[in-house]
Amino acid sequence: MSKKIIIAIDGFSSCGKSTLAKALATKLEYVFIDTGAMYRAIALYFLRNQIAFDDQVAIQNALQNIQLHFAYNPVTLKSDMYLNGENVELLIREMKVSSKVSEVAAIGLVRDFAVAQQQAMGAQKGIVMDGRDIGTVVFPNAELKIFVTADPAIRANRRYLELQATNPAITMEEVADNLQHRDLIDSTREHSPLKQAADALVLDNSHITREAQFELALNWAKERISLA
């Protein structure tokens, strides 16, 4: 039997990282982990409990009360995020959380908390993990690192269409502003900013279909698996 590897997928917001990661994991029978969902669930907890983002003591205490886990949803055929036993998969995608999550993900204590859990999840390999710092910080020795990128206008349009399904009142301007805001914070923050790992393979999906993107990434994965 072939050896299992770690596949790290990083890139800007709304680049289709999760779609690609999920498809790869399904095909390879690997575990898919959406690390953005973990930061979103932590942000939801902070918002609900009015934790000030600059209060280190309150943050430290809050993190001790946060339990995160993923569980498979047989209806949607994907894993949902649970915060202290509550399914928060839909709540964490709302604009209220999206507009604050980058600030929460920039907090050093929060990153240490999330990264330790992510590293434990990958200890047995056989995972596809998507995020911003997976190839640089969480798994710097991942056998395959993919850096996904796409034109900002195309990303905003994709995200707009996705959000409109559940929130018809949302405007394109709101979506584009939120994406721009998150990109800026994610790539300029002090703790593990989003950056391409030197050994990552770049995948620009502005003008290729999901299927073509999947085939390309699958070939890279097969090649790395055969070398493992």
Ligand code: DC
């Ligand atoms: O991928 P996403 O949009 O669901 O991510 C939500 C936020 O969390 C986004 O602002 C980037 C941040 N994030 C991060 O800093 N590190 C990760 N590994 C994953 C997400």
